[in-house]
Amino acid sequence: MEHRNTGKTVSPASRLATPTDLEPAEVRAVVEAVNPLIADAVALYLKTKNYHWHLSGPRFREYHLLFDEQAEAILASVDVLAERVRKIGGTTIRGVSHVSELRTIADDNDDFVPAGEMVRRLLENNRRMAERQRAAISVCEENRDTPTGNVLQEILDETERRVWFLYEISQRDESPGSPAGGNDHHRRAREAQYSDWSLYAIPEAGEDPSPRA
């Protein structure tokens, strides 16, 4: 408890009640929609970094860089959303236990996750995240909090970008023999074929010019 010059007793919680013209019920609705998104962003940030750190396989560099880029975008959303909550007088995430309480995205503590499976799991998590962000935008609109809705639209756009990239990568990994190089067996077979240069040798004078193979 804290005493101000007025002599009135002010609780620490009311010290955080930033003035707003929104009704308390409107603030509550927005805060209850946004805080779980922040918790999910923290959880997904760590999960994406987990994959960035524990990746293995022929596409190491490509996925390592992609996961890092995606983790940065997820992390950037945390502060923006938390500050929106404070701007309307709500309180937000306090620590890791608070994140655990509110998040919907599960940790991945598997010892080893194949690269393609990482992409599949992140795709699913980001797809669900987009769904929840879109629902929160509706809550903001219904409760006159246009700025939080606008911020969330940009964050949703970033989430959809991640979904798009992960989806395209998962398609490539699932299409055998695709020219994008999804199937190493077919690629190696093509390379072996073109590396047999005797097939393309220029015939000597008087030699039969028909292909040797």
Ligand SMILES: [Fe+2]
């Ligand atoms: Fe790194």
